Amino acid sequence: MKVSNFKSQFQIISAMFFLVLLTSCEAQNTSEKINGISLVASREKISANDIQPIKKVNANTVALMPFGFMESLNSPKLYFNLERQWWGEREEGIKESIELMRKDSLEVMLKPQIWIRNGEFTGDVKMNSEADWVSFEEQYEEFILLYTKIAESEKVEILCIGTELYEFVNARPDFWNKLIADLRKVYSGKLTYAENWDKMDKVEFWAALDYVGVDAYFPLNVERSPKIEELRKGWEPYKNSLKIISETSGKPILFTEYGYRNIDFAAKTPWDSSRELKDTNNKLQADALEALYQEFWQEDWFAGGFLWKWHHNHAVAGGDKDTQFTPQNKPAEQVVKNYYGRVFTN
Structure with missing residues (x-):
């Protein structure tokens, strides 16, 4: 009788322990940092083989970027989802x-x-x-709504409703507030907007979204090849500002883009994407990413970020001689893999 009671109690305790463990694992998975990759739209269809290198760097989320095109800064016409666009820029490519x-x-x-x-x-x-303005807004809403409906039907986790559009956002607040409200009626996932680093504190609708989206090309250091400690010090004023924005809005910070080129002075003007010949500096790219991860990935008010950028054809992408943003086949790729392989929770 005593043995039977002991056995029953053991089974109950074991079941309770398993339930707690399962709940804990589920909670950890749902609050895991967003270890994101920004996948460049491809001209042709991509395959399952193209996804494996993304998995190998321990990414858990991929940003897909369909494009619309304008002829000039003040042209009200927005062209999108056209047959002549690349496969990865159109509705068909996004769904697949x-x-x-x-x-x-x-x-x-x-x-x-x-x-x-x-x-x-x-x-x-x-x-x-x-x-x-009215004509442009109608077309922009149509553009965003097309992909919002896809996001809902495909159960996409996050929808970014715009990227670096400060003058538009600043000049037309009523449009943006209504757009967010209307998208909420269609889409049940998380919403964000991606503002450039120097205008992040001027956006008025952060509280209406789920993440404060920042394209994080903050200038950190003017030296040719600063050390990790110097790069981390360069983050101090920006990090404080980001935390204040998160506290004020009540929303976590999401780096909707972040990245560095493997060139000298890469931390001086990280947004510079010009193709002028520059001296290669693979170590600085790796160190700048390391500094960013050390500063942010353990902060509970920080949701994660999307590395800029990644090409589907990994075998021939990047490389030591390539001086653009991708870390592919460069020392920086191992830094990404190492940090994305850790478990950081909010």
Whole structure:
């Protein structure tokens, strides 16, 4: 009798322990940092083989970026989802890409954004008349709504409703507030907006979103090749500002883009994407990422971020001689893999 009672009690305790353990694991998984990759849209279809290198760096979320195009900063016409666009920039490619991510247990952020002819900065988009503003807003809403419906039907985890559009955001607050409210009626996932680092404190609608989205190209150091400690020190004033914005809005910070080139002075003007010949500095790219991870990935008010950027054809992407942002086949790739392989929770 005593043995039987002991056995029953043991079974009950074991069951309770297993339940607590399971609950704990589930809680950890749902609050895990967003270890994101920004996947560059491909001209042709991508395959399951193209996803494996993303998994190997321990990423858990991929940003997919369908594009709309404008002819100039003040042109009210927005072109998108056209047959002549690359496969990865259109509705068809986005849907198939989401399916591929799902098969490899990757979450998705859908991030429709604009490209302006000659690479002009989207933050300066500004119409010349009220009529042009209204026309542009109608087309922008149509653009975002197309991908919002896809995000909902495919159960996409995060939707980014705009990228670096400060003048538009500043000039037309009523449009943006209504847009957010309308998207909430269609989409049940998390919403964010990606603002450039120097305007992050000027956005008025952070509290209406789920994440404060920041494209984190903060200038950290003016030296040719600063050390990790010097880079971390460069983060101090920005980190404090980010924390204040998070506390004020009540929303966690999400780096909707972050990254560095493997060149000298990469931490001086991290946003510089010019293709002028520059001296290669693979160590600085790796160290700058290391400093960023050390500063942010353990903060409870920080949700994670999306590395800029990653190409689907990994075998031929990047490399030591390539001086653009991708860490692929460079020393920085191992830094990403190491940090993304750790477990940091909010």
